[in-house]
Amino acid sequence: MTKTLRYAGLAVSVLALTAMAAGAQEVVDDQLVVNGEIPIVTEAPAPDYASALGTIRSGWTFRSEDTQMMQADDFDNPGMLGVEAARAAFNSEMGTGGESCASCHDDPESLSTVRGTYPKWDEEHGTVQTVEMQVQECQTERMGMEEPYGYNSTDMINMVALLSSVARGTPVNVAIDGPAEATWKQGEEMYYTRYGQLELSCANCHEDNYDNMIRADHLSQGQINAFPAYRLKDAALVSVQNRFRGCIRDTMGETFAVGSPEFVALELYVASRGNGLSVEGPSVRN
Amino acid sequence: MAENVTPRVRVPSEATAGEVVTIKTLISHTMESGQRKDDQGNVIPRSIINRFVAAFNGETIIDVTLEPAISTNPYFEFDAKIPESGTMTFTWYDDDGSTYEDAHDITVG
Numbered sequence: 001m002t003k004t005l006r007y008a009g010l011a012v013s014v015l016a017l018t019a020m021a022a023g024a025q026e027v028v029d030d031q032l033v034v035n036g037e038i039p040i041v042t043e044a045p046a047p048d049y050a051s052a053l054g055t056i057r058s059g060w061t062f063r064s065e066d067t068q069m070m071q072a073d074d075f076d077n078p079g080m081l082g083v084e085a086a087r088a089a090f091n092s093e094m095g096t097g098g099e100s101c102a103s104c105h106d107d108p109e110s111l112s113t114v115r116g117t118y119p120k121w122d123e124e125h126g127t128v129q130t131v132e133m134q135v136q137e138c139q140t141e142r143m144g145m146e147e148p149y150g151y152n153s154t155d156m157i158n159m160v161a162l163l164s165s166v167a168r169g170t171p172v173n174v175a176i177d178g179p180a181e182a183t184w185k186q187g188e189e190m191y192y193t194r195y196g197q198l199e200l201s202c203a204n205c206h207e208d209n210y211d212n213m214i215r216a217d218h219l220s221q222g223q224i225n226a227f228p229a230y231r232l233k234d235a236a237l238v239s240v241q242n243r244f245r246g247c248i249r250d251t252m253g254e255t256f257a258v259g260s261p262e263f264v265a266l267e268l269y270v271a272s273r274g275n276g277l278s279v280e281g282p283s284v285r286n
Numbered sequence: 287m288a289e290n291v292t293p294r295v296r297v298p299s300e301a302t303a304g305e306v307v308t309i310k311t312l313i314s315h316t317m318e319s320g321q322r323k324d325d326q327g328n329v330i331p332r333s334i335i336n337r338f339v340a341a342f343n344g345e346t347i348i349d350v351t352l353e354p355a356i357s358t359n360p361y362f363e364f365d366a367k368i369p370e371s372g373t374m375t376f377t378w379y380d381d382d383g384s385t386y387e388d389a390h391d392i393t394v395g
Binding site: 075076081 | 296
């Protein structure tokens with residue numbers, strides 16, 4: 001307890017100094033330690049294929065002090081409510097076999113390598129799978145559920161938040177070569193495609209203009225290491241692909257569906273741009 | 287009826303006599319304002335936590351009236367001076383008549 005409090009006081013003063021030295025725009029602080037015990041890498045050298053960024057930075061480094069602090073303590077992070085709900089679901093029977101996730105996977109902690117390495121090539125299905133697709137696969141093929149969790153349902157987002165929470169602090173490290181390469185290339189192409197009436201690509205905002213203000217918002221690099229994200233604006237956890245949908249909609253464009261092959265490809269590519277950052281979700285964002 | 291309502295509190299288990307400690311509380315609750323409409327255009331009835339009380343050894347520390355504009359999962363953080371060992375109790379009052387309670391002991395050593 002006292003440790004957490006002391007940490008909180010320290011972080012606040014460090015932030016205050018940074019803000020004074022660098023001006024209000026730039027709240028750069030790589031000192032995120034969750035619950036005073038899980039250090040999070042929020043800045044790292046960019047991988048070759050994202051060299052335009054120089055340094056990759058978690059969206060956390062772009063948020064205001066208050067929002068940053070909410071993520072430093074699970075008690076203050078509203079996203080943890082979803083994690084708790086999913087932990088209960090993980091241990092509850094579902095489907096026809098009378099099994100729970102725990103029947104085969106012991107506990108969520110045993111799946112701590114998942115969030116940092118997905119989307120991932122699945123040999124059996126011959127496709128790149130997101131965490132959501134893998135959960136649906138277990139539900140339909142192994143638990144006899146005719147109606148698995150919807151891709152963007154609250155139950156699913158909570159489950160992904162749980163798998164993310166147990167992986168916090170582990171590196172994002174998605175594979176982009178071998179059988180995943182074609183999907184990754186497709187995602188890369190999408191990242192540089194201009195969408196919508198505004199004709200803006202992801203890169204126009206998140207590569208060319210991160211750290212600038214877009215209206216009242218401080219543009220980040222659009223990393224996804226911190227998803228699902230609890231958005232204060234929605235008072236709810238938001239999935240990666242729902243965020244993609246929102247960003248494309250903001251260009252006044254027709255968007256792809258959440259769970260579509262296009263968004264899976266984009267997710268793999270965007271995830272790879274964060275290779276080297278820590279898994280951070282569930283995060284808090286505005 | 288409100289569903290999945292779970293109170294949470296964080297209170298230090300020890301304090302020195304007269305120490306001012308920070309208490310954090312949160313209750314998961316939709317806090318439906320009564321101002322919103324569903325897909326069919328019907329008003330979704332109001333359902334909120336309308337009052338929160340914390341007491342130490344029976345003496346009220348804080349007594350809050352909550353209004354419909356307060357967002358989902360209301361969070362309260364406050365300081366309290368701890369004169370002696372005792373029990374801190376927390377009570378949330380729901381529009382539907384239910385109350386939710388939690389209690390934590392603090393030892394003054």
